[in-house]
Amino acid sequence: MLLSLSRRTLARVAGGAVLTLALGATLTTPAAADDKVVRIGYQKYGTLILLKNKGLLEEKLKPLGYTVKWSEFPAGPQLLEALNAGAVDFGNTGEAPPIFAQAAGAPLIYVGYEPAAPTGEAILVPKNSPLKSVADLKGKTIALNKGSNVHYLLVKALEKAGVPYADVKTAYLTPADARAAFERGSVDAWAIWDPYQAAAEKTVDARILADGTGVVSNYQFYFATRSFVEKAPQVVDVLLGAVAEIGAWAKANPKAAAEQFSPLIGIPAPILEVALSRQQYDVKPLTPEITSQQQQVADAFHKLGLIPAPIKISDAVRAPKS
Template identity: 80%
Template sequence: MSTGITRRHFAVLASGLAGALALGAGSARAQEKVVRIGYQKYGTLILLKNKGLLEPLLKPLGYSVKWAEFPAGPQLLEALNAGAVDFGNTGEAPPIFAQAAGAPLVYVGYEPAAPQGEAILVPKDSPLKTVADLKGKTVALNKGSNVHYLLVKALEKAGVPYSDIETAYLTPADARAAFERGSVDAWAIWDPFQAAAEKTIDARQLADGTGIVSNYQFYLSTRSFVDQAPQVVDVLLKGVAEVGAWVKANPKAAAAEFSPLIGIPAPILEVALARQQYDVKPITPEVATAQQQVADTFLALGLIPKPIRIADALRAPKS
């Protein structure tokens, strides 16, 4: 009899232990859910990271956050395409190149136009006076970045074929070095690197985006992540909106917080911040149409290998 009781007790204990292990495993899995966010050295996401606002917002959903820094949008979206990032933001051009390469990206939000936040710069003593003077010259830029589109459209407006210039594809740091060495004639760059070059080495603008391009900032995710975790995407955008509102209301404080994060003096960052529009919104038909024009322009120049439809990469409206 004692053996029977022991077996019964063992069965009960084993059953209970199995249930506890299963519950624990399920709980551990819930706790192990991670949203991986790609960010650049400038913009709302780096402030969101620094302030630590996102983690408590995501905790009730069982998510933690893993942050990864990238030098520019194209590199960030390469990581998104490889499945290493779930969410991030870039300018207009990187999503076009990424979608053309087959990345399963989804536009989930945008920041309004900031055409003064990017420019084509030349050294202060350069003989070049207008964009038309770039014919036959070499321009440094980060391939596939927002300024790629600025350069294309600025040349078009000036009547200079894109094929009549040389391009040196360099990251912002390498481009700055080449620019200062005189290895390139001009540099297409965005803030805050633009503001820093204008202030510290008296770089001069041939043109910014005013009257040429919109320079939207886009927030992007993957189709699978948007489908599997729509609430998480909404929380991410809520966090972005909160930080954006704070920046708009407190530009001096925002510049002071940015400064040690990116190694640029606060007064320079104040100039850059004044050129931006920190107000995340859902993608509108007008913005989608503008982005399709970017894609069609790059296709016509042979910069992307096939036509793409921006409509295929939009988040489905909430029911």
Template identity: 60%
Template sequence: MTPNPLHPRSWLSRSVAALSLIGALLAAGGAQAQAQPKELRIGFQKYGTLTLLKARGDLEQRLAPQGIAVKWTEFPAGPQLLEGLNVGSIDFGTVGEAPPIFAQAAGADLVYVANQPPGPAGEAIVVLKDSPLKSVADLKGRKVALNKGSNVHYLLVKALEKAGLRYADVQPVFLPPADARAAFERGSVDAWVIWDPFLAAAERQIGARQLTDGRGLVANHQFYLAARPYAEKHPQVIQAIVDELAKLDRWAAADPKAVATLLAPQIGLDAPITELAASRFAYGIQPITPQVAAEQQKIADTFHELKLIPKPVRIHDALPRPAATTAAR
């Protein structure tokens, strides 16, 4: 397994200076940093660098001298994670592209902290190996399982568009990953739109066949988000998370075998499946750029046009405060 060639380690080092601005931006945008909290509550999923960070214990070591404990809570997917953030059960987490948009539409007071580079090969539309379906165009009128509001929701929209179909031409069946896998295996749905490591597991364990992955269709960024009140009260804690994630990315890009070895027991999958999933992950945490924000806005506009969200969403409203950005320039 080799690191993603689109994201070489040299790129990571160029991001460090920009990442150091994140705490300053959040502090300048809201109230002054307050006394250290006693606990940092992080939401994570069975993928991505937060899972690795949890396994290594680097953040606990970083925050322990300040008297801050770290509490980790696992969620089945991004929408559920951001629901937890919205109701105040976690302070920080990682999700794909679509969940923050659905969360904003539901009124969540969140802030984009940073993102990983694109990883479009890490999600795909799959069918069973003996399925008669050979292309995305064959999905017309078919039942397609997906987790509503996850990154794969946008992948389905864009894949159908490229194939000359409308979103209304398929029958979405909204199921979380575990339930979707069960429905997929018993043939209750015709296709499944899913991300790694669930994708890699389906490919290796039951021979699931890809109709398409995200390449040429979507960026599939991994985003780090925080509850805005927490981020603006404790920017130094948010900066500590970002710093440790940047260090982790440098290690992961340099030693992919070690990544798979560490990740496998965390996600409960064997080494070959874990290596396949990890090989499609992109390393190189970076601040949210205007280009990435514009890409998110395009997704938000698309979801509103399809009436998947009830009102327009302005991504700008979930970025660090404008005054903070101006002050940092």
């Protein structure tokens, strides 16, 4: 049976202390204050895994005497649980995970963002599904990774279609489990991001019911712990510079980037080229406008009871350099 949590349950989880960490060897004991190690959390797709594969960051950090420890996570919420637990210093996720993490008291600081990529996430249905619009989701079951960027996509898409959030059923599943449920027909729709989105479109004839166009921006955000930003601001700057450099390379060489991604995540390069074409690159400091947009995400989740209390995004944004 699919696990479907109520909004009240999700609010209780998001507003509690730290979620129970069952990430096994992924998590490590927090480094001592004088250890010159930066611990980076990454997911199987995105600029950070390319950075890891290239070895570029290690070379750039040598003059500062820092080494790098990489830890892989299945999705943004788990990565930020690790950051909250002091097992990760730096990472990136979509819009929604940092909202839940900040609401749970995680000491995160936004240090940068990638430009909007609204077509890089979508609500999918089977090719022959009778569902033709988001309005048709009323009473249906949608699979998604709780607290992820597609959680906000679902919230806003339903709002735009005039469907109350309470009128749909949610099955909170990891991407792998969600795909299995989608293929079995155990759920009516699947809210998911690239490259899983592109893979589903190609391999199981999934159809896009709606993507983020005109609904959400789908930003990617980069974070560090407050203590790491204070201890090693120059390392954060080097990290962001390396992210920008590898992003510029991927944008200029999408075929080569797809070929590098393919063996890392087990998705054919042609599918990854589609996903990469929907991704934006570069990394920039947060502006008041971007901070305001992220505040809207937080306010929407609070209004729905998905986080227990209001939060102020600007409290967690790195101060601009003077």
